[in-house]
Amino acid sequence: MKSKLNLDPKVIDSARSCAARIAESMQEFIDRHTxxxxxxxxxxxxxxxxxxxxxxxxxxxxxxxxxxAGGLPRGVAYWMGNAMIQTGKSxxxxxxxxxxxxxxxxxxxxxxxxxxxxKIMPTVLDALKKIRQQTEKRNQYLETIGEGRKPYLYVIVAxxxxxxxxxxxxxxxxxxxxxxxxxxxxAQSLLDYVPYGPTTEGFGGTYATQENFxxxxxxxxxxxxxxxxxxxxxxxSSGMCMPEIAAMGALERLDVMLNDALYGILFRDINMQxxxxxxxxxxxxxxxxxxxxxxxxxxxxxxDDAYEAAHTVLASQFINEQxxxxxxxxxxxxxxxxxxxxxxxxxxxxxxxxxxxxxxxEIFPNANLKxxxxxxxxxxxxxxxxxxxxxxxxxxxxxxxxxxxxxMLTEAxxxxxxxxRYLSIENAQYIFNNARDIGSEVEFKEGxxxxxRAQFVLAEADKLLHVIEEEGLFSTIEQGKFGGVKxxxxxxxxxxxxxxxxDEYFNPFIPLMLGGAK
Amino acid sequence: xxACNTAIAQVDLTKVKPYGDTLNDGMVELAFTLPVPYGEExxxxxxxxxxxxxxxEPNVVYSxxxxxxxxxxVVYGKCQHTVDYTTIKxxxxxxxxxxxxxxxxxxxxxxxxxxxxxxxxxxTDAHTVGIDAIMNMKGFHGHFGLERYEGINAINMGSQVxxxxxxxxxxxxxxxxxxxxxxxxxxxxxxxxxxxxxxxxEAEGLRDKVILVCGGPRISHELAQELGYDAGFGSHxxxxxxxxxVLTEIVNRKMV
Numbered sequence: 001m002k003s004k005l006n007l008d009p010k011v012i013d014s015a016r017s018c019a020a021r022i023a024e025s026m027q028e029f030i031d032r033h034t035x036x037x038x039x040x041x042x043x044x045x046x047x048x049x050x051x052x053x054x055x056x057x058x059x060x061x062x063x064x065x066x067x068x069a070g071g072l073p074r075g076v077a078y079w080m081g082n083a084m085i086q087t088g089k090s091x092x093x094x095x096x097x098x099x100x101x102x103x104x105x106x107x108x109x110x111x112x113x114x115x116x117x118x119k120i121m122p123t124v125l126d127a128l129k130k131i132r133q134q135t136e137k138r139n140q141y142l143e144t145i146g147e148g149r150k151p152y153l154y155v156i157v158a159x160x161x162x163x164x165x166x167x168x169x170x171x172x173x174x175x176x177x178x179x180x181x182x183x184x185x186x187a188q189s190l191l192d193y194v195p196y197g198p199t200t201e202g203f204g205g206t207y208a209t210q211e212n213f214x215x216x217x218x219x220x221x222x223x224x225x226x227x228x229x230x231x232x233x234x235x236x237s238s239g240m241c242m243p244e245i246a247a248m249g250a251l252e253r254l255d256v257m258l259n260d261a262l263y264g265i266l267f268r269d270i271n272m273q274x275x276x277x278x279x280x281x282x283x284x285x286x287x288x289x290x291x292x293x294x295x296x297x298x299x300x301x302x303x304d305d306a307y308e309a310a311h312t313v314l315a316s317q318f319i320n321e322q323x324x325x326x327x328x329x330x331x332x333x334x335x336x337x338x339x340x341x342x343x344x345x346x347x348x349x350x351x352x353x354x355x356x357x358x359x360x361x362e363i364f365p366n367a368n369l370k371x372x373x374x375x376x377x378x379x380x381x382x383x384x385x386x387x388x389x390x391x392x393x394x395x396x397x398x399x400x401x402x403x404x405x406x407x408m409l410t411e412a413x414x415x416x417x418x419x420x421r422y423l424s425i426e427n428a429q430y431i432f433n434n435a436r437d438i439g440s441e442v443e444f445k446e447g448x449x450x451x452x453r454a455q456f457v458l459a460e461a462d463k464l465l466h467v468i469e470e471e472g473l474f475s476t477i478e479q480g481k482f483g484g485v486k487x488x489x490x491x492x493x494x495x496x497x498x499x500x501x502x503d504e505y506f507n508p509f510i511p512l513m514l515g516g517a518k
Numbered sequence: 519x520x521a522c523n524t525a526i527a528q529v530d531l532t533k534v535k536p537y538g539d540t541l542n543d544g545m546v547e548l549a550f551t552l553p554v555p556y557g558e559e560x561x562x563x564x565x566x567x568x569x570x571x572x573x574x575e576p577n578v579v580y581s582x583x584x585x586x587x588x589x590x591x592v593v594y595g596k597c598q599h600t601v602d603y604t605t606i607k608x609x610x611x612x613x614x615x616x617x618x619x620x621x622x623x624x625x626x627x628x629x630x631x632x633x634x635x636x637x638x639x640x641x642t643d644a645h646t647v648g649i650d651a652i653m654n655m656k657g658f659h660g661h662f663g664l665e666r667y668e669g670i671n672a673i674n675m676g677s678q679v680x681x682x683x684x685x686x687x688x689x690x691x692x693x694x695x696x697x698x699x700x701x702x703x704x705x706x707x708x709x710x711x712x713x714x715x716x717x718x719x720e721a722e723g724l725r726d727k728v729i730l731v732c733g734g735p736r737i738s739h740e741l742a743q744e745l746g747y748d749a750g751f752g753s754h755x756x757x758x759x760x761x762x763x764v765l766t767e768i769v770n771r772k773m774v
Contacts, residue, residue: 160704160705167585170585171584171585171588174585174586175584175585186642186643186644186702186707187642187644187678189644190678203642203702203704203705203707204702204704267644267646267677268644268678269676269678302646302647303646303647303650303654304656305656343659345659375647376647377659379753380735380753412735413735414704415704417551418551418584418585418588418590419549419550419551419584419590422582422584422590484654484656485676
């Protein structure tokens, strides 16, 4: 396809191959390390669930005991496999024994790593089978009841109570929503465990728990069958429990997950070593089960200027793309993020936004781009807000975005009310229908504002990527080049949960998932 | 030919009503959802409710089924109530606003040392938009943030900072002022958190030694004062407002 923006393919290739080298150099670091959350994820996939008497999740109980005994570098898969050999019990039973204080998993006789891996393999294959069944179920739904047209209408629910969320989510689906994201309660991203069971209290959102996932999945399947459209469920594979939540999402058939290699570092002050190791396993899981991941570049524009920092968004998209390639994530699963966040007072701001949105689509043609609505310059004037959202919707249909997080006219006032969501869906449906083919009809003036903007942003992104390659990703983040946020390499939360693997370490899921284990 | 009646009624500020296109028409527009099925009974329910809210001649101009058992309404009506504008008293931050350069000059002339300001979005609040708008170099909407002010050392600790950590930092750098940003207000979480901050400062014996300011879209000066803050800033506040207040306060309190 000919570039409407007259982008130079050589510059795109240069930026992409530079990002690939950056990701590969990080991968060497990632492959040498594991984290407490990565290990807990293995346990969850092996079927360890539930809580002890003080409500500590069993995956935490097991990993903490192994860590305290100095056994983390060997990995829980070994310890579990060995304990299965020595006790004849299942991973869940072993975890329960450990929680009751009846078993010290590191003090058992030791089998070889090979024996432990062989012992654990049937349970591993069983977990993969469960995940594949969920993926097949999604495919079955897509073949039978189908799905909405792109851009998918993507809305959030955030009541704090999963049962109230169900009412709102089903209402939104009936109004036309294609994707429902259950916003997480404030600060869950900083918990170093995943809460358990159904929950009815949260601030600005609802806890991500496996039971809540299950409740919402069931509700969306029901309403999907009713409206004749598969309704996708979205949650957050981010924060301190990034891969654990990816595993829960795989098991409970989530369809979209927010998952970014850099977001937690920049915006939640999670340690960069921890996040980079965590994001790898989470992406391997996401890649395996056909979940679309959403990266969080849009957030850079809430802390940095959307006009001046546009190239940092593109540079980060390239990096997120290449991290995903290493985790065997298909292009269609890449929901690379960007946003409509320019100051509405900028003359020709619409032209720049349009240029950048088309640029993203041209550079990542097979990705399912996630486009985020205006938030920073929403003022409480709901009437103007509705127009800002309309311009945003026009650009989305024009530039062929895939996942359209709908703007709310009441942004900056409160979490959406039922009718706010309706008004935003109506806004998007009107514009998408009314301007459906505008993208294929309109071309741009050679050397005009729109073409030159995109060429400039691409060139700047390419430059920035070369600087990052030169200096290394860690040090680039330390200098505050993304989102204007500076983070030290050994700072932030969760570094104590990172350790170097020993020679006998194995994570049975990664090779099988990367190989697409049938 | 009849005389054209050109007299326009004068506003009586002791009895103010909403204005649509004629003085004292009382026109108000409302939009809300009721948990009732879509239909004539639902519209009637919306009208009755509007009457109870004090609206004469309520008119349901639009209604729409949201989902089973929920209906959205747009309603117009004429407000019966009036307000005496002449007796209203609002507590506001009373300070002459200086721009960035004037602030720098004011520091040189009156304070003659570096002013230290620490700020954060505290508690569980993950939003940096407010504190960034006031503190970051770039500021917001063309108004540079405190980091760009000559004579001010502005330390922005970001979001989800526990009150204890913010206070610790303030002690460490001997801060003149602490800025607390609160964006999330669901279930009044900000009130509890803001109150906790004051209690901690008092317990440390620091409350009188710093200028304590809070800000956020749902914060008013009145609320801030009730909670024990020196000032509160709501929407449409920029760095120069906060800086002018803090600098003036430093001089007034002889913290120079």
